[in-house]
Amino acid sequence: MTWPEDFGTRFTVFVDVEEEFDWRAPLDPRNRSTTAMTAFPEAHQRFAERGVALACMVDHPIATDPVAVAILSRVVEDGRSEIGTQLHAWVNPPFEEDPATTYAGNLPLALEAAKLRSLTGAIATAFGSSPRVYRAGRYGIGPRSFALLAAHGYRIDSSVRPGYDYRVDGGPDFSTADAGAYRAGDIVELPLTTVFTGHARRGGGRLYRTLGHVPKGRGVFARAGLLSRIALTPEDMPIADALEAVAVAAGEGLRLFNLSFHSPSLAPGHTPYVRDAADLKLFHAWWTTMLDEFDRRGIGNASLDEIIVALG
Numbered sequence: 001m002t003w004p005e006d007f008g009t010r011f012t013v014f015v016d017v018e019e020e021f022d023w024r025a026p027l028d029p030r031n032r033s034t035t036a037m038t039a040f041p042e043a044h045q046r047f048a049e050r051g052v053a054l055a056c057m058v059d060h061p062i063a064t065d066p067v068a069v070a071i072l073s074r075v076v077e078d079g080r081s082e083i084g085t086q087l088h089a090w091v092n093p094p095f096e097e098d099p100a101t102t103y104a105g106n107l108p109l110a111l112e113a114a115k116l117r118s119l120t121g122a123i124a125t126a127f128g129s130s131p132r133v134y135r136a137g138r139y140g141i142g143p144r145s146f147a148l149l150a151a152h153g154y155r156i157d158s159s160v161r162p163g164y165d166y167r168v169d170g171g172p173d174f175s176t177a178d179a180g181a182y183r184a185g186d187i188v189e190l191p192l193t194t195v196f197t198g199h200a201r202r203g204g205g206r207l208y209r210t211l212g213h214v215p216k217g218r219g220v221f222a223r224a225g226l227l228s229r230i231a232l233t234p235e236d237m238p239i240a241d242a243l244e245a246v247a248v249a250a251g252e253g254l255r256l257f258n259l260s261f262h263s264p265s266l267a268p269g270h271t272p273y274v275r276d277a278a279d280l281k282l283f284h285a286w287w288t289t290m291l292d293e294f295d296r297r298g299i300g301n302a303s304l305d306e307i308i309v310a311l312g
Contacts, residue, residue: 001181001188003255007310010302011257011294013047014158014192015054016086016135017072018263019061020270027090027102032061037068039266044075046284050291053080053303057135057158060092063122073127080303084133085119085154089140093118103171105142113148120152133304135159139192140171150186155308157187158258163194163205163229165212176205179249181256188311193232193258195245200226232259234286235273242286243293250297256307257299259290 017040021031047054056075062068075081089097089104092115097107104112124130133156134149136142141159149157162177174191181190196204200221208229211217221227230245231237249257264270265283274280294300302310 001183003181004310007255007302009250009255009257009297009299010306011259011299012190012302012304012307013052013054014084014135014258014260015056016059016137016260016262017056017062017068018059018086018088018137019091020264023272027099029090029095029099032065032091034061034065034068036264036267036270037062037065037071040071040263041074043266043284044078044081046287048078048081050301052291052301053078053082055082055084055133055158055304057084057086057133058123058131059086059088059137060119060122061088063119063126069126076127080305082133082304083123083127083129083131084135084304085116085123085131086135086137087115087119088137089115090137101170102138103140103142103166104136105140105145105172106170107142109144109148112142112145116148116152132156132308133158138171139164139166139174142172146184146187154187155311156190156304157184158190158192160189160191161194161231162191163196163208163231165209174205175209179254190256190258190307192260193245193249193254195230195232195249196227197230197241197244197248198222198225198227201248203227232257232290233261234283234290235261235265235271239286239289242290246290246293246297250299256302257294 020033087104090102094114134154136159139159139161161174162179165173165175167173179193230241265274268276268280
């Protein structure tokens with residue numbers, strides 16, 4: 001899609017605001033704890049001081065927890081951050097599916113619609129306005145999801161994760177998806193930004209997928225500086241690699257960088273990415289360095305409202 005010339009090159013930050021759970025264990029609908037939200041105000045302040053809006057993608061345990069709602073209600077008082085929707089099917093009523101069906105896009109159409117309706121209503125009740133942006137938990141968008149989103153008044157989806165293939169357990173395949181925004185019917189897709197770097201980066205997702213069938217193929221290519229897959233997130237992605245990815249994408253003309261992280265990473269011990277205080281320090285340092293790089297390149301932050309206005 002074509003961005004207005006005066007939009008320039010911008011970046012946005014999406015936060016998957018969600019419950020805590022063991023990332024190594026099967027997903028359990030009983031996991032609804034939201035204690036990590038106590039760390040959210042300090043993190044938001046760090047971003048607000050740099051003029052960065054947060055797209056807070058809220059799921060059912062968050063939207064129905066009064067403490068979490070109070071915290072996020074103060075966050076959006078900054079005038080630029082906004083509440084969006086994140087559908088974790090396994091903790092979102094109604095509960096009629098096989099517990100193993102964690103990708104919302106794989107649910108029967110009526111059940112996916114019922115879960116979306118339930119969550120959209122809970123968010124509107126909690127925050128006083130209807131959400132305009134959506135993300136499927138586990139990036140589980142389905143072929144019928146876009147029409148459902150449009151019917152519920154959504155404008156933007158951000159469930160596509162280019163370069164990643166989740167088919168091994170029934171999820172979608174984004175291995176050859178592009179990082180640029182595009183229209184899917186009445187919905188605009190803002191993929192999370194993934195960049196292929198290295199001398200063979202023109203091979204992109206197709207080459208990376210092929211290397212997955214070669215023993216140690218991806219590791220060999222990465223170590224040789226031929227091809228690496230870099231997602232713009234502080235979670236398990238070294239800052240040096242992320243900065244290289246920004247340089248590549250900016251050079252190739254990407255107009256909107258979409259960065260993300262999970263809210264439980266704001267408190268040690270809830271995700272594999274932030275296990276202790278040292279990891280948390282590195283997490284915050286990653287953001288400081290990345291925001292400095294965007295400043296250096298003249299890449300400004302875009303709020304959801306600014307993006308929607310630019311979309312017309």
